[in-house]
Amino acid sequence: MKKLVTLVLIIFLLLGSATSIHAEEADGVKEQVIYSIFVDRFNNIDRSRDKQVDIDDPNAYHGGDIQGIIDKLDYIKELGFTTISLSSIMENSPNGYHGYWIEDFFKVEEEFGTLEDVRKLVNEAHEKGIKVILEFVPNYVSEDHPFADDSSKTKSNTTTDALWLDGAVTLNQENEDVKKMLLEAADFWLNETDIDGFQLHAIEQSSITFLKEFVNHVKEVKPTIYLTGTVLNPDKLTEEYLDAGIPLVEYAPLQEAMVNVLTNVGTPPSDIYKKWEESGKRTGLVYIDNKFTDRFTRKIVESGQNPLTTWKLALAYLYTTPGVPLIYQGSEIPMDGDTQEEVQQLVQFNNSDPDLHDFFNKIAAIRTQFPVLSHGKFELVDSNGAMSVFKRYDDNETMFIAINNDVKTRSVLVEDVPEGMQLTGLIGDDIVRKNDDEKYKIGVDRESVEIYITEKDTGLNWVYIGMIVGVFLIFVLFIIMLSLKQRRRDQKPL
Template sequence: MKKLASLILILLIFFGWTNITHSEAPINEEIIYTVFVDRFNNGDPMLSDQVDVDDPTAYHGGDIQGIINKLDYLKQLGFTTISLSSIMKNASDGYHGYWIEDFFAVEEQFGTLDDLKTLVKEAHNRGMKVILEFVPNYVAKSHPFADDPSKIVPTTVSDKMWLDETVTLNLKNKEVKDLLLNAADYWLTEANIDGYNIHAIDQTPIKFLNEFVVHVKKVKPDIYLTGSVLNADDLTEEYLNAGIPLIDNKVMQGSMVNVFANAGTPVKNLYNKWKSIGKRSGLLFVDNKFTTRFTREIVKNGQNPLTTWKIALTYMYMSPGVPMVYQGSAIPMDGNTPEEVQRLVQFNNGDQDLQDFITRLSTIRKQFPLSADGKFELASSNGAISVFKRTNEDTTIFVAINNGKKTEDVSITDVPEGMQLEDLLSGDIVRENDHGKYRIGLDRESVAIYTIEQDKGLNWIFIGAIISVFVVFALVVALLSRKQKTSTE
């Protein structure tokens, strides 16, 4: 029964029957997959002029065609938006996209503008969106602006990763602003992309950021905007209110890693942290191209990556915010050093059970919009197990997560009379006990997502069918035994 339910969920999401079409879903209902283009998938081996897979600072061959080739894979996993790293033309060895020489051209190692148009078209055909990383702060030292003192300022960015060959742009300069705004127009109109992930908004002058947001919204009123953050301490209220709906929630990222990579830590700690930062949601993630892989944090503490990823993803998908999953997480890929974190995705090593789980989570999130914007409460907690309640005007679900090292249980009472809980993941039923409580028990490092339905009591038809099978089996065994006895006589 469980396998059949899983198959139905996979078919629903792959063929789009539970999907909201790509032009209708508000951004807070998206499920984002982030792609580091050069380190994702090599789809066109001919683009190899600068490729050297033995050199961690060189291109490794990932390209736009490689992303096109994996669209069905991403669709099946349930992702609705693909967020690409910078693809603009870079100086030599600028595989990461931050050494920009031309804001109006695709980096030749990644493909062409036509390739990008094809990617966007094919993604849209599958009900998926494509957003590009837009880098407003830096250009390569070989860019024409780098030689003009009026167009650059001393670099003050706190994170120097990949920025050693760049200069920082003066975003107060009119020519600089015009170039960046025109570049933003170019990709929106020429490639029909759906929006931008604005790089390092905390390092971007707030005045320019406000102008940029207003400008691109005029060009594309339904544009999708997200913002990455280098230093969470620099993220003031001005940035949170700059009109970018989804911003990296680095505070929750650190908290999720601390909780889930340390079995036995109470899950309610995440709820308390969320409240302490003003219930800010934003983009929820456990790792990205700048961090150690979450899998490495798990393994370092002697835990099972598959079970730990499942509970972390459940929290990300079912708590306030938008889940953002870094490439290779469905495998799940490991890595500690930048060289390990930035490896090409090892698709041949994927774990099917984890991929099926991600597909089921995606389907549940789409079936229940309240997982994106419903009220979020802590229903009950006991040790390392917690139950969260998501509600909107007409629907309620309970999300139970056991981050413990042993089986744990917890009781809830906030369920209407005459109802029962059914786990969408396993089909298990929880009914009210004699004390008027619903006792939820979970194995170590496991989850359940419950809906409320009418308590129909015992399923006598199903029970009768099972009994009938055993009766028939017993009769067949008796008959065979009798025949064998007769033949020996």
């Protein structure tokens, strides 16, 4: 039965993602599951381009390229991702593997490939039902960029402490030439490659006037555009930036809360919910690590926990909480590391954990199959010890998410289930029916998760039970026949 449920979910995911690419609603970004790719550190296939590659130097190119992403599109789709978000691929100064030392906004960095390679990537991704977002860096250029020596086009760099920006110059976005160049660059990538949108780097570092103009401009060019935003300094992220028209923005305090709770067994997941409430119930990009943070796996190992178990708890929260899950490349392995060199190394595809790989697929299938997990209201039902139960619901669907971060089995009583319904688990095939007190007792093993749908309570599944009984009887008859045959053989005279 469990295998059958999994198979149905996977089939739904494959069929659904193949048609979703034709959707014409920009709001569809809220239904995505995003895989974040650091291009130079993903997959090196085209070794003819490795002119600046030195894998022993953490500050040099390591060889990841566009062809390496193309070769892994089936792998990405199999994991259940519907969108890939690429780090900046524009032409950079030497050793600008990260993409933030841009020399030319209208060219592809030759270490990564050509414009034709990008077109091929986008085309093949679209054929597989995968959207492509490109990181756009509107605030900085390389010290070698033509604008760098023009004081009217630049301003003092206030973010030199940020990784990689010590070799960059801050643009004056109020300058008409700068503004014109950035808008034309956005047009170029949208029109020439057919990408689906941009991830805007460090939105709080932009002029709010420019940011709003940029957002309005690209929405006119591509009404269905997907826009996300990253943040370098959360303290500077005012409501004005959140209202600039970018649907999905990072929120570091929520990420920190998830890490702190899930790497400390005995801490209830409801603490993450409280942090979300403190934020004003913001929705945006929901992530647990990225290329700027320690790997979540490193935090798990340091706390003495099992990476596979803890990652399942994290994914259950990431994929069911309001917002869009953003998963950093290699998390499905799961890759480890806390230094820049470790966090940003090439993905170790040969070390993949099949169990975690399957869970990624299954949790993505569940999110895709049930839109309420993308658009429904979100509430904390109750907690018991370090087990918390959450609810996602709308007018048509109600789902319960149980996450037990405790050292022992816990249970929570649920009351607000529609009359005549039962709770059916999608992870472990658990079924919960109303007890004598008119309540539903959800019990989950230690460090485990379950996601429940509400469906009509039809009582015992006699067809399924009959099949099991039938198989058992056939097995018993088979054993009896073998025993009789052996007895006759033993009684036969020599």
